[in-house]
Amino acid sequence: MAKKLLIVESPTKAKTLKGYLGRGYSVLASKGHIKDLPKSKMGIDLEGDFEPHYILLKDKRNIVKKITQEASRSNIIYIGSDPDREGEAIAQHIKEEIEKKVKDVPIKRVLFYEITPEEVRHAIKNPTTINENLVNAQKARRTLDRIVGYSISPLLWKVIAKGLSAGRVQTVALRLICEREEKINAFEKTTYYIIKGIFEKDGIKFEGVFQPAKKIEKKDEIEKIFEDIKDKKFIVSEYTVKEKHIMPPLPYKTSTLQQDASRLFGFSPKRTMRLAQMLYEGVEIDGKNKGLITYMRTDSVRLSEKAIKKIKEYIKSSLGEDYVQRGKRSFKDKGKNVQGAHEAIRPTDVSLTPEVLKDKIDKDLLKLYTLIWQRSVASLTKSAKIRETSFVLIPDKAPDVKFKGKGRELVFDGFYRVLGTRPQDVLLPSMKKGDEVKRVKLEIEEKHTEPPPRYTDATLIKTLEQLGVGRPSTYAPTISTLIERRYVVRQKKTLYPTELGMLVKNVLVPRFPDIFDVHFTAKMEIELDEIENGNTDWKSLIKEFYERLKVKLEDFKDNIKEIKETEVVEKLDEKCPLCGAPLVVKWGKYGKFIACSNYPSCKYTRPLQEPEKTGVKCPLCGGEIVKKKNRKGQTFYACSNYPKCKFTLSHEPVAIKCPSCGFPILEKIKGKKGTYYRCPNCKKTFSEDEIKKSG
DNA sequence: CAGTGAGCGAGCTTCCGCTTGACTT
Numbered sequence: 001m002a003k004k005l006l007i008v009e010s011p012t013k014a015k016t017l018k019g020y021l022g023r024g025y026s027v028l029a030s031k032g033h034i035k036d037l038p039k040s041k042m043g044i045d046l047e048g049d050f051e052p053h054y055i056l057l058k059d060k061r062n063i064v065k066k067i068t069q070e071a072s073r074s075n076i077i078y079i080g081s082d083p084d085r086e087g088e089a090i091a092q093h094i095k096e097e098i099e100k101k102v103k104d105v106p107i108k109r110v111l112f113y114e115i116t117p118e119e120v121r122h123a124i125k126n127p128t129t130i131n132e133n134l135v136n137a138q139k140a141r142r143t144l145d146r147i148v149g150y151s152i153s154p155l156l157w158k159v160i161a162k163g164l165s166a167g168r169v170q171t172v173a174l175r176l177i178c179e180r181e182e183k184i185n186a187f188e189k190t191t192y193y194i195i196k197g198i199f200e201k202d203g204i205k206f207e208g209v210f211q212p213a214k215k216i217e218k219k220d221e222i223e224k225i226f227e228d229i230k231d232k233k234f235i236v237s238e239y240t241v242k243e244k245h246i247m248p249p250l251p252y253k254t255s256t257l258q259q260d261a262s263r264l265f266g267f268s269p270k271r272t273m274r275l276a277q278m279l280y281e282g283v284e285i286d287g288k289n290k291g292l293i294t295y296m297r298t299d300s301v302r303l304s305e306k307a308i309k310k311i312k313e314y315i316k317s318s319l320g321e322d323y324v325q326r327g328k329r330s331f332k333d334k335g336k337n338v339q340g341a342h343e344a345i346r347p348t349d350v351s352l353t354p355e356v357l358k359d360k361i362d363k364d365l366l367k368l369y370t371l372i373w374q375r376s377v378a379s380l381t382k383s384a385k386i387r388e389t390s391f392v393l394i395p396d397k398a399p400d401v402k403f404k405g406k407g408r409e410l411v412f413d414g415f416y417r418v419l420g421t422r423p424q425d426v427l428l429p430s431m432k433k434g435d436e437v438k439r440v441k442l443e444i445e446e447k448h449t450e451p452p453p454r455y456t457d458a459t460l461i462k463t464l465e466q467l468g469v470g471r472p473s474t475y476a477p478t479i480s481t482l483i484e485r486r487y488v489v490r491q492k493k494t495l496y497p498t499e500l501g502m503l504v505k506n507v508l509v510p511r512f513p514d515i516f517d518v519h520f521t522a523k524m525e526i527e528l529d530e531i532e533n534g535n536t537d538w539k540s541l542i543k544e545f546y547e548r549l550k551v552k553l554e555d556f557k558d559n560i561k562e563i564k565e566t567e568v569v570e571k572l573d574e575k576c577p578l579c580g581a582p583l584v585v586k587w588g589k590y591g592k593f594i595a596c597s598n599y600p601s602c603k604y605t606r607p608l609q610e611p612e613k614t615g616v617k618c619p620l621c622g623g624e625i626v627k628k629k630n631r632k633g634q635t636f637y638a639c640s641n642y643p644k645c646k647f648t649l650s651h652e653p654v655a656i657k658c659p660s661c662g663f664p665i666l667e668k669i670k671g672k673k674g675t676y677y678r679c680p681n682c683k684k685t686f687s688e689d690e691i692k693k694s695g
Numbered sequence: 696c697a698g699t700g701a702g703c704g705a706g707c708t709t710c711c712g713c714t715t716g717a718c719t720t
Contacts, residue, residue, distance in 0.1 A: 010714065142710095166710080281715095587703095593703065
């Protein structure tokens with residue numbers, strides 16, 4: 001019978017700990033939060049004391065039951081949820097639930113900063129109590145997010161369409177994407193000119209470019225310079241050689257892993273996380289289950305002492321002493337708490353090289369694992385060294401026309417050897433000041449200034465992280481939400497705002513400028529730090545926040561009609577065929593539609609775009625068959641008399657009589673082996689040849 | 696492989712952050 005109970009968040013972690021602690025311990029996982037605000041209502045007394053009314057999550061009932069059962073059989077209970085704000089709240093909630101059922105069993109809080117037998121033993125030997133300040137900071141964070149989300153989203157339902165949403169994180173992400181689009185639209189392309197030269201010395205050709213500090217936008221201006229120098233001698237006026245060290249990259253954390261997986265493999269953040277989770281939970285290797293990487297939701301780039309030692313040993317034995325990074329590398333991330341809940345994302349066992357795992361795990365898993373493995377090993381490999389040479393050439397008697405260029409040579413590959421890539425060398429001849437070089441070719445090149453690029457998953461996540469908006473567990477879901485709400489579409493890797501996304505951003509940002517300011521979250525974090533340090537009372541912070549917000553909410557509500565009329569609904573020149581009132585374009589759940597301005601007394605509506613006609617008559621009612629889209633965006637064909645007539649087809653109809661049963665139309669189906677036809681009535685299929693023969 | 700689908704007008708939508716499953720066809 002187990003006498004001690006330990007509760008952690010992740011089931012995988014629980015399994016590992018069980019292995020360390022052995023008999024005498026029962027280890028259970030809460031699988032994240034067990035309590036939260038109710039989904040169906042605000043759950044906060046906004047006119048009272050702002051205490052959040054957390055309820056037990058439905059899908060955690062069984063887990064909590066198991067925890068309390070096990071608790072009643074234990075002499076002592078340790079709660080080892082993650083050592084951070086959310087983890088502390090989880091600990092508090094677990095404690096509350098246990099205390100409802102089990103009395104007189106001591107409940108302790110333990111903090112694991114690392115999952116190693118020594119660290120775990122140390123943590124259990126030094127238990128503490130729940131840190132109320134951290135719990136309060138979580139309450140503040142949670143209530144603020146709920147208040148923002150649940151009081152602003154309904155405004156969108158009233159003004160645009162039901163089902164829409166707004167939030168501290170998603171609306172800022174949307175804002176970034178939309179404002180970038182506005183910048184692109186406002187961008188004015190300018191043309192400017194440079195002169196590119198190919199030179200030669202000692203049989204080596206190289207490139208130098210004349211690019212004046214002030215851009216030359218007039219063609220005749222550059223032509224004048226060109227004419228002036230085109231036949232002149234070119235002399236080396238400057239030549240410098242520098243050795244530079246290139247630092248190895250830091251190990252991966254969630255955000256950087258998502259960025260690279262997107263950039264290199266085109267994986268969406270969602271897919272990356274699914275794959276990483278599989279690597280974390282473990283893969284069957286030679287009949288044994290083995291977790292291949294450390295936890296994948298982390299904002300830390302710290303590596304454990306033990307891991308550093310192992311990886312350095314690996315580097316020494318595989319690449320030699322010369323490649324092992326000396327001294328201790330600081331993994332500090334801009335003064336952030338290095339003692340966070342998790343390590344960087346790294347392989348659990350560096351000796352399991354990608355080569356070893358080849359053929360043992362799925363292709364995509366191997367791709368991601370390779371990335372993680374290489375990056376972790378590279379982070380402890382020596383810097384690379386390059387020799388960089390830069391030169392300036394000037395045409396004879398024209399010292400202002402400087403042709404500049406750079407050469408580059410990798411003299412020590414260092415960590416590049418682990419990554420399997422290296423910067424391309426650019427070779428230059430040896431030169432010294434005063435040398436003359438041979439002019440091979442000079443030409444004017446037209447250049448254009450470029451607008452800023454649209455965000456991709458990778459660049460959006462990078463920006464959000466830099467702003468401190470969102471957490472490792474939310475980067476992927478945030479982008480998914482924007483796409484689900486139809487605020488944003490992803491094409492290839494690029495994120496484009498939709499018309500709806502722009503509308504939502506334009507309605508919200510000017511009316512709630514501080515909340516949807518890109519720096520709001522960073523400011524909030526400073527306040528939360530004060531709560532965590534015990535310097536601020538969380539309730540007064542939230543009260544003050546809400547008092548300010550309330551004014552803006554009221555303003556918005558007072559102006560709903562006006563906002564709708566001036567910013568959302570578009571008036572048409574057309575009159576309603578039923579009542580003669582003007583028609584308008586409104587927003588619905590599935591996009592825009594045309595409706596009568598007299599709603600609700602007149603209920604006339606029609607789709608904004610007439611569905612495309614196929615020219616084929618409906619075999620049931622004689623109406624027209626039109627091309628439509630279902631709510632998933634897939635096309636199908638249906639009778640234009642819907643809902644009176646419910647005839648539908650999944651493929652394009654053609655007015656050909658079925659050779660078998662005489663049904664008036666056939667479906668044209670594009671299969672893998674070519675096009676064939678099928679009768680919707682008798683279901684028989686016909687090849688193109690058979691159709692031609694039967695006429 | 697086959698084959699469903701659409702309503703935008705009265706009962707519900709929505710937030711962020713922690714973590715992983717699963718009533719059956």
